Amino acid sequence: MFVAANKDDLLMALKNKEPYILIKGDYKKEVIKLADHSLSEKETLGFDLGSAGTSNxxxxxxxxxxxxxxxxxxxxxxxxxxxxxxxxxKTNKDEIILYLRQLDY
Incomplete structure (x- = not known):
């Protein structure tokens, strides 16, 4: 698991497509704010099914x-x-884990 404590670490992990990224400490709040802009799978499921996948x-x-x-x-x-x-x-109040969506399939 790659541990990212700042923006540079996170950029490196994302560019390397690390399967699991652990975010600790104060930087966790910023990452949550950046990740909140995208919709979850549950939020887009009905739209995706109705459009036969072309909505993506x-x-x-x-x-x-x-x-x-x-x-x-x-x-x-x-x-x-x-x-x-x-x-x-979210694993606890001090850290979160980012993992590739493709690992769910």
Whole structure:
């Protein structure tokens, strides 16, 4: 399990597609805030089924367009984009675990 304590550690872990990333301490709050922008599988399930799966393509297109015109720093854009491939699990009040969504399948 990769342990990330700051933005640089998290970027490295996300770029390496680490299967499990442990976030400890104060940086945990920032990661939770960044991860809250994406919808969960339960929230998108009905829409995905109704659109026969094509909604993912359109959603990704809109996300990329919005991200391109955003005023956020490039590092934050990269983190948010790569966090979409991970699920967040709170283990206790001081740490969270990010794990690849594909590990659920």
């Amino acid at each position: 393509i359109l959603a990704e297109l809109f996300y990329q367009l919005a991200n391109k015109f955003s005023n956020k720093p490039d590092e934050i854009k990269t983190i948010e984009s790569k966090l979409r491939k991970y699920k967040l699990k």
